[in-house]
Amino acid sequence: MPETPPKASLRRPAGNLPPLSLHIPEPRYRPGDTPDFGDIEVPAVDATPRPGEATKPDAMRELCYGLVRVLDFDGVAKGPWNPKLSPERLRMMLRTMMLVRAFDDRMFRAQRQGKTSFYMKCTGEEATSVASTMAIDRSDMCFPSYRQQGILITRDYPLIQMMNQIYSNRGDHLMGRQLPIMYSAPEYGFFSVSGNLATQYPQAVGWAMASASKGDSRIATVWCGEGSSAEGDFHSALTFATVYNAPVIFNVVNNQWAISSFSGFAGSERTTFAARAVGYGIAGLRVDGNDPLAVYAATQWAADRARTNNGPTLIEHFTYRSEGHSTSDDPNAYRPADEATAWPFGDPIARLAQHLELLGEWDADRHQAQAKDLEGIVKTTQKQSEKLGILGHGMHQPFETMFQDVFEEMPWHLKEQCDQMLAEREAKFGPDWKPE
Amino acid sequence: MNMIEAINSAMDIMLERDPATVVMGEDVGYFGGVFRATAGLQKKHGKTRVFDTPINECGIIGVAVGMGAYGLRPVPEIQFADYIYPGLDQLVSEAARLRYRSANDFICPMTVRTPFGGGIFGGQTHSQSPESIMTHICGVKTVIPSNPYDAKGLLIAAIEDNDPVVFLEPKRIYNGPFSGYYDRPVEPWSKHDASAVPEGYYRIDLGKAATVRAGEAVTVLAYGTMVHVAKTIIDEIGIDAEILDLRTLLPLDIEAIETSVKKTGRCLIIHEATRTSGFGAELAALVQERCFYHLEAPVERVTGFDTPYPHSLEWAYFPGPVRIATALTKILKD
Ligand SMILES: Cc1ncc(C[n+]2csc(CCOP(=O)(O)OP(=O)(O)O)c2C)c(N)n1
16 A cells, blocks of 8 residues: 555645546446437438539538448439449449358357357448458559458358368468468458557558558558547558558448447547548548448548548448457347347348349349359358368478578578477477378 | 456445545446456446546546545456556556555555456457566556456455555456367356355455475476466366466565476566567576476476467467477476
């Protein structure tokens, strides 16, 4: 115990000033409550105007507080943001989102079966990466968080390579070094995923600044969760982006939850995440993240803006994390089990399928057949990947790869440590043991 | 009690005894922390004393400095030690120097709790051991418990301390001591003496090492998870080693180290952190400076390798039984 209170602790002034009180945010519903989101404001589909891509940020502030929508809840596309995609493009979008979901389900199960250490799904949020990646050019650079597997799948990255990474097996191009899902795929415009939140934000700005300084035509896009938008890196990124008018798209995936903390702990009780743009003089859009067409349209708008030297855009994707944070948590410990079903914006896959059906371009049978087909593709690929090993079953990368790539050239101390490690393996596994 | 329960109990008692104590961090409130260390505390002590924070480690530590300036006694949690880096400026340049630069006008009685270390397939950003970075800051105390009894007593002493303390919790042994053999079943804490933790208040003064095993042949300096790994190997190969669990790295119990090394004439240092500029380098220098004329063999270090913690090859990285046994054989050779 301190013997004397710190000097700085001044005595309260005398008098009758009212006592202050500390506000601690609290989500509306906890386990056991019946969630009801009936009072969430849902502006009409055509209520949000679409300004020109060169509009000054301060002339479009209300978009930070509105909601860009295209699909109404009956599946009809309308309003100024309707991107009017062809049925083929729409079916491609649907298929990609369904593939992401099939992949997630399968790999989540693989983790539960002990085949790897960790997995993270993006269920319910597929549109925020798939539709958004479809709206930019393949050559544009993506700086993802850990929940944007949809980017890779949209860009046709081989599923087996994703699985090899998840299993840390012999085929893993990251040599088993990274936690599952922390992919890296430069040929697909996909930056290496970090475990430290929001670090990719300023990096995306740097890439965009470099592209601009070289007179390139490529832009950068970056994603983080609403929880991570509290990190300093997020704000550093916005500052640099506005100062240099960088050609970058900032995506904040507001899925309402950051592990057990609701969005109020990142500031959502006072304002929107899109409105973070206002103070920086950046264009901001708030989008129904469960409406793939709205996500597509907003991203296309931001991409055109960036590509014509009109600067950065911050897009808040208003969505919901339907499942747990990762394989390591049980969401029923901090929120009602049926909150996801009570969420008023529905499911992005169901909504796009409904839209296509209305257009006469899709039906329940085709949907079912496609789901089965994709499940089959994922299953077959999984079998192939597992032939190259699963975590902890010996079929990993050669041991000495552990010491490679710390530096371009291996310094003496790592060479010594590598020899030591190999001798230890031999001591443990016996003289017949051979390094692979 | 297991280690989590002991840590929880320490905070519970301090929240009860001292109205200045506040506990905060990412997911620590309603949910009770991703490792459950703060489970039930918000319900019991109220939302303004145990609460969630934004995901911003710089903010968490900076806010704790300000709370301390007011007269509170903040106990912030950083979810993984790997995520202390975004808050490092507030820790290094502010918390650690406040007393010195203001000549005691302001102090910083904060205890930053954070799980560290590997052995849980956490990959490179859920496995690091940053203790030598902490001991390199002038003005921060660094504490690492190795069992439930110590964890509780040391955490209470850390919270009561009027200087900033970084309290590193070896997450691999939260639920049971670790033998170093990843391929053997884990033993629960209930089978270990140190799981007998009193319900009430007690403290273990910072700066005191513990003798885990008395011996004459060699002094083994370890802390956290590695205390248990070292003990398993030493018992297995039957060496009369003296194992010191340092418990506090800074301020260090130099007396205990000196006494033991002068007695045995040999010293092995074990830590899981990377080797270069690790805390072992500091220990080796101290032993050499103070015990040189008593040494019968060069001081040896057993450490993690100088690479990021690899995901799939984590057991080839970990300073396990073979590495320790090899070093012991070498140090006892002549
Ligand atoms: C710097 C840092 N601090 C803390 C963590 C631990 N952590 C991992 S994910 C997470 C929650 C992130 O939530 P959000 O940004 O909303 O993204 P979501 O998971 O909802 O997609 C936390 C706290 C981390 N990985 N990095």
